[in-house]
Amino acid sequence: MLRYTVRRLGQLVIVAVVLSILLFGWLRALPGGPVSALLGERATEESRAQLVEQLGLNQPLYVQYWKFVQRAVTGDFGVSTGVQPGTPAMEVFLQRMPATLELSVLALLLAVAVGVPLGYFAGRRQGGWLDNLSITWSLIGVAVPVFFLAFLLKYVFAIELGALPASGRQEVSINATHATGFYTLDGMLTGEWDAAWDAFLHLLLPAVALSTIPFAVIFRITRASVLDVLEEDFVRTARSKGLSARVLRGRHILRNAMLPVVTTIGLQTGALLSGAVLTEQVFNITGIGQALSLGFQRQDYAVLQVVILATAMVYVLVNLVVDLTYAAIDPRLRER
């Protein structure tokens, strides 16, 4: 187990190094660059050269990369040039991260809370009306572009019905204290319950839009997994032993069927982050998704680097934890 863990951690480091090199080269290959982004197209040659000097862009690439690594390990990713000019990129990331995290976690909770039970019951009654209905729902869900669904929800529930807020993270009129940056949590911590509730309402529509794809995937995996487990010998044995339906459900079926589901939930982090870029755009939420699309438009290397590296690391870490949990449960997996 220890060897397996060390090997997987080694892989994580390799991914981080390779990704940072790729990212570094790739961002510098982008057209434009921070100099034009900062100064505009009509800047004088002199001010241009000065800025290039100041940003260290005139040094050879490997020198720039090495300096980048040296600073990055201390958490210094340079200063934002386009998204929030003048602010350290790390700070931009940290300021925006809670919004995306809040949104993603709520979306994932929704997907799990609906997908797992639905998948379980659909699997138990294969071919029943609930099964057919949820399969149809999940198939359509995957075929709908996330941003269109977001638009649709916003149009129906926010604009036409006026039931929920259409954009942002919180009403401006609510003068809430922000201690952690997680607006829902902030409200609860400071006892400003109306602020927390308002922040939660703002999250609802985007979270529902964001949850469709993870929901569909989690539902299908749970269902398939329940069907697999139902055919296993040990379930038949347990049944013939005369175990009560409750023990059979809880201990034998659900528990064994959940293993692949846990893996899938890990893999869905990537889908959530991709979806967040689109939903944040539609609902005008200042999260890292929005920072990314802005970063690309304005060629903000510093912000792009920290955001892409951090999201990739989160993704790899989540999957590492999932794999380790899995290996702890099933020793066969450690061999390879």
Add this chain to the structure above:
Amino acid sequence: MVPGTQRGKRIDELAESGSDGSAGISLAASAWRRLRRSPTFLVGAGIIVAFVLLALVSPLLAQHDPALRLLEDQVSRADNSIPAPQEDFPLGGDQYGRPLLSRLLLGSQQTLLVALTATVLGLGGGLTLGILAGAFGGWVDTVVMRVVDVLLSVPSLLLAVSIGALFQQQSRFTVIIAVATVQIPIFGRLLRGTMLAQRASDHVLAARALGVKQRSVVFRHMLPNALGPVVVQATLMLAVAIIDAAALSFLGLGAADTSTPEWGQMLGSAQNFFDTHPHLAFWPAGCIIVVALGFTLVGESLRDALDPKKRR
């Protein structure tokens, strides 16, 4: 999961050939037998066939030049500059006053073309990586799989957006490359898994023992047997490609507005008019959803048909 599936397939085949005494029914024939009876497949295939036909005849159906501006001649500028439906123009015009129905019809061609090209490119790249890793193993496998790991560790849309941003001008070509890049690691990892399972299988060991050349072992004995899941994935990827291309357009990284319309781009550029003229988004979105659904249905039913556990 993959090795088990492959093993199950072979045992199944053995069992079949043993039971009826004949040479056995090939996997493809048995899959087709079940596909024909699957309503999922029939609906999905029906949708795809209908849209492919539509795309082929759309130049005949579209009554107007997609770049025609209704505003100048037929319609007054009074109504917020977006022409309402009228006799010759059943869906009215888009935000530039161009005929929506004709653009929608002609858009089917570009949309299918973008999805198909991107998936073929993604499949090609993925096959190359998968064959390299799966056939040779060892350090080749390690290197290829680390590259795949890195590509997979970046969320798909971010990867597409970054690739898209690399190109100076926004064009359909950029979108295709970006969408294909997202697919390469997915196909690569999938094929590697099935190839590795083949490497350890009895028929490949037998071929090796008989002294069959390496190239022949890889391309004639391993690859054909490893392709099943890849075909399923490719069908599903066509749906993903359509949606991803639309997402890129939405983020402003799609093709710049051209005279040849495409649904993703129509949907992307309709976003600013969503509050006032939602129909501009509904039509292309509806088309995208239906076609993506068609590919998804076919992919899912193919997967079921090829699933050895369900073979009878």
